[in-house]
Amino acid sequence: MADSGDHGSPGPLASVAALRAFSENFRWAKVDLLAYKEEGSAPFAGITRQILFADPLLGCELRYFEIAPGGHSTLERHEHVHAVVILRGTGRCLVGARVAAVGSHDLVHIPPMTWHQFRADGSEALGFLCMVNAKRDKPQLPSEAELAVLRTDANVAAFLDGRAR
């Protein structure tokens, strides 16, 4: 009867984790703090991952990433799309050839096969939600030639080097 819902009782999933409370410093009850990626698998710095929702009944997962001041995500591209909501702090992101400052609650859309990277280049951590298809392709890293093309834009080159705009 649990999932039929016709007597108003919570289903089995509800009893597991219907509500998970937010706690200090952007951690949540019953949510593990994970490595961003396997160490050495790709370039990144000072970034953690928490999986907030990964329900097999949902087509997407919702993750929370946090980049410590001075840190950055991997510069990469892939077929799958990212839908990002900044939750805390400020920083910059690269989407294609565009570098943009981002802050709390800004929305960032990463289209397919578009180079992207997030940097916490202010004095505070940059935390963001990222919605992504549960089934997705593996990220690609830029070749030296692709990096050279990206660097032809002075603004992009400064971003990639972590220099001020």
Next chain:
Amino acid sequence: MADSGDHGSPGPLASVAALRAFSENFRWAKVDLLAYKEEGSAPFAGITRQILFADPLLGCELRYFEIAPGGHSTLERHEHVHAVVILRGTGRCLVGARVAAVGSHDLVHIPPMTWHQFRADGSEALGFLCMVNAKRDKPQLPSEAELAVLRTDANVAAFLDGRAR
């Protein structure tokens, strides 16, 4: 070439809305403020809807709902799942037979066919993100008999009447 990504230029989607800035009072650039539902289609009060991400390449949509003080969403159930992140304010939610206080950044999971409702019963608006499958079934409203069963729990009855806990 735009979507091939091999020269680092943004694709066509990126040029449309790669970045949409957060503005005052939980509104976003290029995001319309919508009615929660068609007026008269179901019981609700003081609630708006903004569609933050609805990309056909994503299996889910991400919406932002905001309930004004004293308002509430529809009491309903459906096969599809909700993954909710509270973004602002405080309130209470019903999930199955459980009534819980919620506040900023708390996570709420609504399993299939589980009665649920959100109420902004504090002095401030309750705003939340809701991730949902793009393809989903239509919500069901409770029958009188189903409501009566829900009301056998005094805590649930108080919630449904908007009375203090």
